[in-house]
Structures are given as C-alpha cells and as structure tokens.
Amino acid sequence: MSQEAEDFLRELRASLLFAPDFPKRVSCSIADWELLTEGERRALDQVSLEAMQRARAAYRPWEEAVRTLGEARYTPAIPLLAQLWQDCALMPVRVSAGHALLAMDDPASYDALEWLIEDREPISVHLGIRAVFRRNPFAAFDRFAPLFAEQDITTVTIGQEVLSLFAPSMVLANGSPRWTESKAPSWFEQDPRWAALCAGLCLDERLGAPARMALRHADPGSALPALEAAGARRPLPPIPVTRAIGDLVARYRAGDHLGTWREARTFPAIAGDLRAEVAALAGETMVRAAHNVALISERLQRAGWQSLGPMRTLPEPADAARIAAIEQMTGAWLPPSLDAFWRVVGGVNWVWDCDQGAGPVVADLPLARIDTDALSIESCCAIESLCFEVWEEQKDVFHPDLIGPYLLDLAPDRLHKMNVSGGPPYAIELPFSGADPLFRQESHALPFVEYLRDCFAWAGFPHLKHHTDQAAVRRFVGILGRGLEPF
CATH class of the missing domain: 1.25.10 (Leucine-rich Repeat Variant)
Structure with a gap:
C-alpha cells in the first residue's frame, strides 16, 4: 500500500x-x-x-x-x-x-x-x-x-x-x-x-x-x-408582577412607541392588571401593523406579486378558541404581542412563489431575485393543535427538565423563502411569561414587535438593508413604504 x-x-x-x-x-x-x-x-x-x-x-x-x-x-x-x-x-x-x-x-x-x-x-x-x-x-x-x-x-x-x-x-x-x-x-x-x-x-x-x-x-x-x-x-422562577404601570397606552398613543415596549419587556413575568395593560398596548400596536400589512399587500398585488400563499389572512372568530387551546396545552397565557398579532393582523405572507418564474420588477427592483427575507407570519388558523402532540407525549416519558420549551414555528427561514434548503423555521418559545418573546432562529434574535418594526422599515423585506448600495432598492423602500404608520 x-x-x-x-x-x-x-x-x-x-x-x-x-x-x-x-x-x-x-x-x-x-x-x-x-x-x-x-x-x-x-x-x-x-x-x-x-x-x-x-x-x-x-x-x-x-x-x-x-x-x-x-x-x-x-x-x-x-x-x-x-x-x-x-x-x-x-x-x-x-x-x-x-x-x-x-x-x-x-x-x-x-x-x-x-x-x-x-x-x-x-x-x-x-x-x-x-x-x-x-x-x-x-x-x-x-x-x-x-x-x-x-x-x-x-x-x-x-x-x-x-x-x-x-x-x-x-x-x-x-x-x-x-x-x-x-x-x-x-x-x-x-x-x-x-x-x-x-x-x-x-x-x-x-x-x-x-x-x-x-x-x-x-x-x-x-x-x-x-x-x-x-x-x-436552581433559583425559583420569577414571581409575576401584577400591578399595572398605568400610562403605557397613553404614552404609546402620544408617540412613545419604543419606550413603552422597552418598559413592558423589563418584567420577566406579568399577570393580572399589568398583563391586561400590556395586552392593550399590544392591541394598539397591532392596529398600526395591520394598516401597514394591508397597504403593502395592496401595492404588491397591483404590481403583480404572486406570493406563496395569501398575502394577508384576516383573523377569524374561531381564533379565540384556537388561542385558548394553545394556552391550555402549554399551561400559560399566549405572549401578548403574538396574541394581539393573531387577533388583529391575522397572518401575512409576502414570500415569492418560485413556481411563478422570475417575478415582476417592482419599483425598478427585480424583487424575487434578491435575498429579501420577505415578511411571513403564520396565521392562528394555520397552527394545528396536533403540532403539540409529540411535545405532550414527551411529558409522560422524560424528566420535566428534559422537555424544554415548545418552539412554535411561525415562518420559514430566509433560505427556504428563496426555495433553497436552509435552516430551522423562525419561532417563539412557549410557554413565555413576559410581554414580547424573542423571534428565535432569525439572525437578529429580536423581540417579536422589534422584528416587525425592522421588517416594515424595509417595506416588508428586511434583508434589503444589505443592498442599500442599489438605487433601485432605495426607490422600492421609498415607494412601497410610503404612508406606513410607525408603531
């Protein structure tokens, strides 16, 4: 040899x-x-x-x-x-x-x-x-x-x-x-x-x-x-804070969008009056987000954009029962930010359907040919209770510390959005006892509301931030993002 x-x-x-x-x-x-x-x-x-x-x-x-x-x-x-x-x-x-x-x-x-x-x-x-x-x-x-x-x-x-x-x-x-x-x-x-x-x-x-x-x-x-x-x-879990701050919604309406959410996130666990106040804050936030979703969806549709599913899925009356079922399975309230998104916005999907070819040129930008990480959040009606089945079964087999949190998948990762084999879906961990969970497995690991803000800063296509050297990108964001409400 x-x-x-x-x-x-x-x-x-x-x-x-x-x-x-x-x-x-x-x-x-x-x-x-x-x-x-x-x-x-x-x-x-x-x-x-x-x-x-x-x-x-x-x-x-x-x-x-x-x-x-x-x-x-x-x-x-x-x-x-x-x-x-x-x-x-x-x-x-x-x-x-x-x-x-x-x-x-x-x-x-x-x-x-x-x-x-x-x-x-x-x-x-x-x-x-x-x-x-x-x-x-x-x-x-x-x-x-x-x-x-x-x-x-x-x-x-x-x-x-x-x-x-x-x-x-x-x-x-x-x-x-x-x-x-x-x-x-x-x-x-x-x-x-x-x-x-x-x-x-x-x-x-x-x-x-x-x-x-x-x-x-x-x-x-x-x-x-x-x-x-x-x-x-191990230290005991945090005791939920129940006393309301009292002015979160008023301050938010007055324009303190960042400060109010920053304060709401300081509490590891919330309940009672504070949770009700944060839920109202989340509702105000998602009304503005829903306006932005509707506006961009309409503009994309007029431009000939063919998404992988409905661009906007409206909330349904049955969503309340679906949310209650998830809460029963996880043993905790749904995080206020996601709860409000599902009840007010519904779902959104601006991922290009690759079976439809190269896509239209939108505001001088060949959008479908660029890694944009288009905004996509599953609606509540798309989350089947069966997805908790394996997680539930593990509780009868393993020590509680070996179960871990449940990862609720809400969106494909950016590579799958380009029809390329990629990584795990973007998700949040349940149960979560605070106000606004991290949007996990997305590269920035932002809280959910901050992730939405980042998306709308780029007209729903957040990875355009990596293409700002292109004049067409700047025009696209200016045109498609015109009139969006800050939230």
Whole structure:
C-alpha cells in the first residue's frame, strides 16, 4: 500500500489543487465572521464557488485519493492533508482531508484539526472537537468546561457542538440510535462531570437543547441524580408582577412607541392588571401593523406579486378558541404581542412563489431575485393543535427538565423563502411569561414587535438593508413604504 499511497501523494501534489492560481481558502474565525457584512461574507464564499467551477470535472479522483490515504493511515501524507485542510477552497476535497486527518489517529493530524477549532465553518469546529476527544477523552472536559461559563458567539458555537456529540446523529428504521462517534456514550458515562454540566444547562437558552438531548440518551442512573442536584441549586422562577404601570397606552398613543415596549419587556413575568395593560398596548400596536400589512399587500398585488400563499389572512372568530387551546396545552397565557398579532393582523405572507418564474420588477427592483427575507407570519388558523402532540407525549416519558420549551414555528427561514434548503423555521418559545418573546432562529434574535418594526422599515423585506448600495432598492423602500404608520 505504501507505494500506492506515495503515488496518490505525488498525483495530489501535481494536481490543479496546488497550482499557484487555484483559489485558496481564506480562514475566518467564528468571531470575525460575525462582524462581517453580508457582502464581505459573500466574497469569502465566492472563493469556494470559483474553485468548484474550475475543478467540477476533475475533483472526484482527488477526493478519493485523500480518502484512501486516510483509510490507510498513511502518516507521511499528514503535512499535505493538513495543507489541504487549511487552504483548500474546494469543499469536497477539504472535507475529505479533514476526515482523513481524523482517521490517522496521530498527534500531528490532531494538531492540524484542533488548530482550526474556532474556524467559522461548522465542519472545522466539528472535526476539531472530535480530535480533542480522540486524543484524550478524559482530558476533554478540562479543555472544554471553561467555554460553558462564557456566552460569546465562539464559546457558544463550540459548546453546542461539544454537547451535540453526546446525542445520536441518526435513528435507524428499527429505532436504534447511532452516534457520529461510537464511543461518545461511554465517554459521557466515564466522566460524571458531563452529566452534571448538562443538567445545569438544561434551561439555558442557547445550550439547553443539546444538553437535554445528551441527557435523554444517557444512562438514567447518572442522568436523574444530576438533574435532581441541578434542580435543587436552581433559583425559583420569577414571581409575576401584577400591578399595572398605568400610562403605557397613553404614552404609546402620544408617540412613545419604543419606550413603552422597552418598559413592558423589563418584567420577566406579568399577570393580572399589568398583563391586561400590556395586552392593550399590544392591541394598539397591532392596529398600526395591520394598516401597514394591508397597504403593502395592496401595492404588491397591483404590481403583480404572486406570493406563496395569501398575502394577508384576516383573523377569524374561531381564533379565540384556537388561542385558548394553545394556552391550555402549554399551561400559560399566549405572549401578548403574538396574541394581539393573531387577533388583529391575522397572518401575512409576502414570500415569492418560485413556481411563478422570475417575478415582476417592482419599483425598478427585480424583487424575487434578491435575498429579501420577505415578511411571513403564520396565521392562528394555520397552527394545528396536533403540532403539540409529540411535545405532550414527551411529558409522560422524560424528566420535566428534559422537555424544554415548545418552539412554535411561525415562518420559514430566509433560505427556504428563496426555495433553497436552509435552516430551522423562525419561532417563539412557549410557554413565555413576559410581554414580547424573542423571534428565535432569525439572525437578529429580536423581540417579536422589534422584528416587525425592522421588517416594515424595509417595506416588508428586511434583508434589503444589505443592498442599500442599489438605487433601485432605495426607490422600492421609498415607494412601497410610503404612508406606513410607525408603531
């Protein structure tokens, strides 16, 4: 095999991959990626597209050669594989190089993978973490535990991936779980600190989901004591504030739109008179939002816009019963902002129907051809009670801390809106005891009312903010957004 492996090395060195003018990958950390503009991100991604365009007809043998070197654990190939892992812009080959380095089971190959553990590409984080565990699973906790005390984008991203390693990556047709790392369950059980860490993170907003999944598939003998211990240390939930502020609605009507909602959000839990006052504030807000939805829907319809569903779905009398059913299932009031949206606005969908072709030019803008993240919020009548069925069933199976909040999906993510496979839907968590929940899994993670404000600031197409260099975009927002009511 050594001669064959050396032949593969020689072929790879002589290939287009190492030509001086072949596109080279530019490393970018998770933290730096967060600071880039949309245009700067597209420029970095363009390098991979250019590499694929140049090598589309030739890369398969290179990918296979890299894979073979890894399977053979041919350690003389580590420097070349490390270079591909660092610099190769051709993603299929780079990914194969990463997996080949992991298969080498060699300190030098693990070094190469761990070097890029903070890289912005998920595969870099994933393989870097696996390298840490494979090098020394007993030292992995000490390496990663400090990350969970921080909440910046880098530590949270790595922390989520670490915890996800302990949950199955797939479930076979017969119901048997399978882990990406077959030894991950034993790593978890051999170091009880992982169970204690996950139990303490179960209710964390960003790390709770992977922590809960890890514990669900852990030995109950280690998971349940850890959960009970974490529960005993946890502070009691906030006591709802019931006393009304008294002037929220009057101040809102006088124009203090931002200040009133900012004050309403300061209370983690509301009930009684305060909740009634916030509900009235939400009603006033959504009357203005409904005016804006109707105005833009009419203008889009006149322009020939073909949305994926009704541009506006009006509220129905039956919505009250639907809202009551959701509240009964979740055991809490619906958040006032969403409650008012459903009762006053209804639903909205300005996502272009890609089956209708390229779309009209609206105010000189080929709107359907741009990543706009068009406003879309499901109406109450589109939310079926059956969507709570699995969540309800879990209550009879798992410890309460392993259930987690219910994610109520309200809109497709921006990539699905472009008819491209993307990420999870935009959603809010239920139950929520405050005034205005975060619109989760949307990139800005704004409170729901603030998300709507951001959308209407761009005439219902908030990602136009990334195209303000185009005169047509500025004209579109000016024309379609004329006469919108501030709220």
